[in-house]
Amino acid sequence: MFRKDYLLRMMEEMTEAIGKAFTLRQQRKHTEALSELDELLRRQFGMNLSLLNSLPAEDVIEMFRFRGVIEVDNLQQAARLIEEEAYIYGEKARVEGIDDQEKQDSEDEGLIRLMKSLHFYLYALNHGANPKLLDAPERVQSILEQTKEYELPARTEKQLALYQEQHGRYDLAENSWYRVLRVGEGQLVNYREDVKAFYERLSKLEDGQLEQGGLPRQEVEEGLAELIR
Template sequence: MFRKDYLLRMVEEMTEAIGKVFTLKQQRKHAEALSELDELLRRNFGLNSSLLNSLPAEDVIELFRFRGIIEVDNLQQAARLLEEEAYIYGEKAKVEGIDDEERQHSLDEELIRLMKSLHFYLYALNHGANPKLLDAPDRAESILELTKEYERPARTEKQLAMYREQQGKYDQAENSWYRLLHVGGEHPVNYRHDVQAFYERLSELEDAKLETGGLPREEVEEGLAQLNREMANG
């Protein structure tokens, strides 16, 4: 009960701060809006935006480990703040009169934060976060739509594959694994055992569930056979 009340208080505080940030954005007070979010990160988590955006995602996640467990509900709150930062930079890029270099910088900062936020949302959802606390599923889908033209980091693509499987969207999960093996990723061989385990999990499901998930049994068997051939050939 204490932890639930604690989380709700944090969410209420964050919601209030984001409302203030929204007003500052409307007034084009972008620096003040960013400062407000940075202060909330510092106060709630002892972190700051610069640290969250400079460290690799895996290292940031470790900062949320307490007594051996990643506090995923806190992580998704940090994701929400980074997401809001991204939108501020997106608004900065639209300001008339700024030069091309400054506009591109703002767009780059927006994308960095959207990708990092997406990774944290997916990781949190894959590891037991409360999906209703911040509407994280809807927020993740929104960011996926906003960033659909960009290649996702391999670590994020893996989280997306796991999340799609969790949702029962097996065809979309397979698409993410395919991208890791054949399109992106510096070391696709590292993901072969993950993909093999994915197909083996699906092979244990009923035909009707596979059909509903968009990946009929014959396609599962075909995918696993193809992967086994690739692994045999090195």
């Protein structure tokens, strides 16, 4: 009960802060809008936006570990703040009168933050976060639509593959895993064992489940054979 009340109180504060930030964004008071989000992040988690955006995603996730467990509902709230920050930068890029370089810089900053928020949403959902708390699945789909022209980092594409598998979309998961292999080629992390484990998990499912997920058994076997070759 205490934890539920705690989360509800945090959600109320977040809703209020994002509402204020949205109004300020509409008024093109971008600095004030960012300050509103930053203050909420400091108050709730003892962090700031600069810290969250300067650290690798994995390090930020570790900052939400408490007594050995990642507090994924808190993580998805941080994802929501970073998502809103991305929209502020996007709005800033559309302001008339700024030069092309400043416009490009704002667009880039917005895109980086949007992808980071996607990573946190996916990680949180893959590890048991409440999907109704922030309508995270809908937010994931929205961000994927906004970033479809860009290549996701391998670590984020991996979380997307796991997310698609978790929801029975095996064909989309397979597509993500092969993008992981392509993007991750030459990196220190070797994702081949992850992809192999994906096919091995699918091989244990019933034919009907595989068919429903868009990846018949024959394609699973062919995919694993191709990976081994």
